[in-house]
Amino acid sequence: MHAIYEKPQTFIDKATHFCPGCGHGIVLRLIAEILDAWGIRGKTIGLAPVGCAVLAYNYLDIDMCEAAHGRPPAVATGIKRVHPDHVVFAYQGDGDLAAIGTAEIIHAANRGENITFIFVNNAVYGMTSGQMAPTTLLRQKTVTTPSGRDPINSGHPIRVCELLAVLDGSSYLERVSLSSPENIRKTKKAIEKGFKTQMEKKGFSLIEILSPCPIYWRMDANEAMRYIDEEMTRTFPLGVVKDWEQKN
Amino acid sequence: MKQLLTGNEAAAEAAIQAGCRYYYGYPITPQNELINYMSIRMPEVGGAFIQAESEIAAISMVHGSAAAGGRAMTSSSSPGISLKQEGISYLAGSELPCVMVNIQRGGPGLGDISASQADYFQAVKGGGHGDYHTVVLAPSSTQEMADLVYDAFDLADKYRNPVMILGDAQIGQLMEPVEFHKKPKKNLPAKSWALTGAEGRKKNVVKSFYPVKGQLEEFNAHLQKKYRTIEEHEVRYEAINTHKADVILVAYGTSARICKEVVKKSQQYKFRVGMVRPVTLWPFPKEIIRKVSERVECILTVEMSAGQMVEDVKLAVEGRCPVHFYGRTGGGVPTSLEIIKKIVEIVPDNRAANTLLQLAEVK
Numbered sequence: 001m002h003a004i005y006e007k008p009q010t011f012i013d014k015a016t017h018f019c020p021g022c023g024h025g026i027v028l029r030l031i032a033e034i035l036d037a038w039g040i041r042g043k044t045i046g047l048a049p050v051g052c053a054v055l056a057y058n059y060l061d062i063d064m065c066e067a068a069h070g071r072p073p074a075v076a077t078g079i080k081r082v083h084p085d086h087v088v089f090a091y092q093g094d095g096d097l098a099a100i101g102t103a104e105i106i107h108a109a110n111r112g113e114n115i116t117f118i119f120v121n122n123a124v125y126g127m128t129s130g131q132m133a134p135t136t137l138l139r140q141k142t143v144t145t146p147s148g149r150d151p152i153n154s155g156h157p158i159r160v161c162e163l164l165a166v167l168d169g170s171s172y173l174e175r176v177s178l179s180s181p182e183n184i185r186k187t188k189k190a191i192e193k194g195f196k197t198q199m200e201k202k203g204f205s206l207i208e209i210l211s212p213c214p215i216y217w218r219m220d221a222n223e224a225m226r227y228i229d230e231e232m233t234r235t236f237p238l239g240v241v242k243d244w245e246q247k248n
Numbered sequence: 249m250k251q252l253l254t255g256n257e258a259a260a261e262a263a264i265q266a267g268c269r270y271y272y273g274y275p276i277t278p279q280n281e282l283i284n285y286m287s288i289r290m291p292e293v294g295g296a297f298i299q300a301e302s303e304i305a306a307i308s309m310v311h312g313s314a315a316a317g318g319r320a321m322t323s324s325s326s327p328g329i330s331l332k333q334e335g336i337s338y339l340a341g342s343e344l345p346c347v348m349v350n351i352q353r354g355g356p357g358l359g360d361i362s363a364s365q366a367d368y369f370q371a372v373k374g375g376g377h378g379d380y381h382t383v384v385l386a387p388s389s390t391q392e393m394a395d396l397v398y399d400a401f402d403l404a405d406k407y408r409n410p411v412m413i414l415g416d417a418q419i420g421q422l423m424e425p426v427e428f429h430k431k432p433k434k435n436l437p438a439k440s441w442a443l444t445g446a447e448g449r450k451k452n453v454v455k456s457f458y459p460v461k462g463q464l465e466e467f468n469a470h471l472q473k474k475y476r477t478i479e480e481h482e483v484r485y486e487a488i489n490t491h492k493a494d495v496i497l498v499a500y501g502t503s504a505r506i507c508k509e510v511v512k513k514s515q516q517y518k519f520r521v522g523m524v525r526p527v528t529l530w531p532f533p534k535e536i537i538r539k540v541s542e543r544v545e546c547i548l549t550v551e552m553s554a555g556q557m558v559e560d561v562k563l564a565v566e567g568r569c570p571v572h573f574y575g576r577t578g579g580g581v582p583t584s585l586e587i588i589k590k591i592v593e594i595v596p597d598n599r600a601a602n603t604l605l606q607l608a609e610v611k
Contacts, residue, residue: 041446041447042445042446042447042448043445043447044445045316045443045445048455054457055457055459057451057453057455060451061446061451062445062446062451063443063444063445063446063451063452063453064443064451064452064453064454064455065311065312065315065443065453065454065455066338066342066453066454066455066456066457067308067311067312067338068308068311068334068335068338071304071305071308071311071335074300074304074305074306074308074309074311074312075308075309075311075312075315076312077298077309077312078270078272078308078309078310078311078312078313078314078315078316078318078320079312079313079315079316079443080312081270081296081298081309081312081313081318082270082296082312082313082316082317082318083316083443083444083445086445103301103302103304103305104301104304104305104308106301107300107301107305111298
């Protein structure tokens with residue numbers, strides 16, 4: 001009988017610690033599906049971040065390394081220099097990648113490190129109880145922006161893909177979302193493109209994934225999906241920002 | 249064949265010869281000869297060299313290469329080593345082997361770029377957060393720099409622990425003849441824990457995170473047990489004239505070179521000065537210092553700091569004899585005359601010691 005749908009081998013069969021409605025489980029599963037389908041589990045090394053996905057290595061059945069908060073791009077660089085023919089990816093949240101680790105991601109991109117970055121942007125710090133992220137929207141309420149993010153005191157949401165696009169070292173940058181089955185399929189395609197970019201040694205790839213955090217957005221799951229489509233995408237438009245296959 | 253090299257260059261070449269193929273650093277005086285040398289030599293041997301965007305990134309790259317099973321190294325000087333503390337704590341917590349060179353300069357803050365030994369506490373007491381130790385080796389010559397860097401990689405692999413070479417601006421920049429003795433690698437354990445891709449085996453995870461209650465305490469007990477083993481087996485020191493001495497000097501690195509001069513001068517007089525030069529600052533050579541403290545009038549610790557190692561000397565002596573301190577800071581280097589004057593000051597009956605003073609002053 002032909003299986004239409006099954007649990008990826010690379011995804012360890014256990015309950016995750018993620019909150020109800022969280023997007024992390026979906027993204028980790030997509031990675032596992034790709035590693036299975038491409039048969040590259042044994043030659044892939046992942047980086048887990050500090051933040052909600054800190055325990056990613058408990059769910060993916062591959063070699064994985066911890067990194068200090070913000071440092072996955074540098075740690076991944078060190079791994080890739082030892083294993084240049086392996087697939088190395090770093091899984092990072094918005095605080096990890098766009099606040100404390102800003103220097104590391106910019107310089108990894110600038111060196112054109114042949115590594116794939118899975119950047120989960122949920123516009124909030126979930127692990128630490130819902131504080132402002134560098135990607136928190138203007139007027140968005142968080143624990144540390146109780147009246148909504150005011151740019152005069154707290155700055156503006158950082159558009160990571162656009163920021164990295166100006167660097168000559170970046171090769172593939174795309175922003176996707178988890179707001180619908182259709183968008184999840186697009187997310188999977190984007191991650192595949194990121195891994196392809198790396199396997200063909202085309203350099204730095206980053207997939208920014210707009211992901212729901214209903215708990216700290218104080219919404220139910222449906223509202224969170226609508227929030228991505230109607231609010232987040234106005235600040236963070238979906239689509240390819242840079243693609244080495246479409247030189248223009 | 250001997251080569252004329254700075255201590256910094258000797259450290260770099262020794263690392264290459266010890267099989268280090270991953271070097272990541274950020275320029276800072278007075279260790280620049282090291283990163284400059286690596287930028288030329290690493291490509292020659294097919295290794296990786298990256299001038300990182302920061303000290304934090306450099307130690308994190310070391311983290312990655314060490315986790316992937318490579319022999320990795322970084323180097324810096326005091327302010328840069330402060331930045332690396334985050335990474336060093338993670339490396340210790342992940343039990344990753346690597347070598348770090350600190351060519352100390354004056355502090356605190358930006359301080360200056362002259363020789364200093366004021367990072368002793370930071371190096372031997374951990375430095376970053378958590379209960380951990382790095383093995384700390386203190387060369388006092390260019391030749392010893394080369395030899396210790398080679399050993400540092402073996403020690404790191406043997407114990408899965410970061411190893412620090414603690415030098416200073418003089419040890420790093422002084423040019424001396426140096427020979428690279430290629431020693432056979434010791435029987436080191438295979439890196440079965442390394443991240444190489446999980447093909448045909450269970451996955452490996454390199455981490456320092458133990459969120460389940462009880463696990464972290466268990467892991468810390470394992471670390472402490474490892475540290476006790478290192479203390480038991482890896483202490484190194486040089487003892488000079490300790491059997492016939494009235495007073496013992498304790499000093500390492502540049503300070504030890506100057507103290508050696510005082511020891512040498514004293515040999516022709518009735519008043520005898522001996523010395524203990526710790527080569528491993530951690531593990532600290534407590535046993536020899538305890539032993540000599542039982543038969544001398546007093547001990548004088550000489551450092552280029554406001555008094556850091558002297559605390560460990562006192563802990564080793566446990567009150568068996570007085571422990572004195574002489575130090576210079578902020579780029580000041582003790583002279584042999586200053587050390588002799590201090591000896592005269594601290595020895596209760598100083599008639600014999602005075603003869604030393606005459607010698608030093610006549611000269």
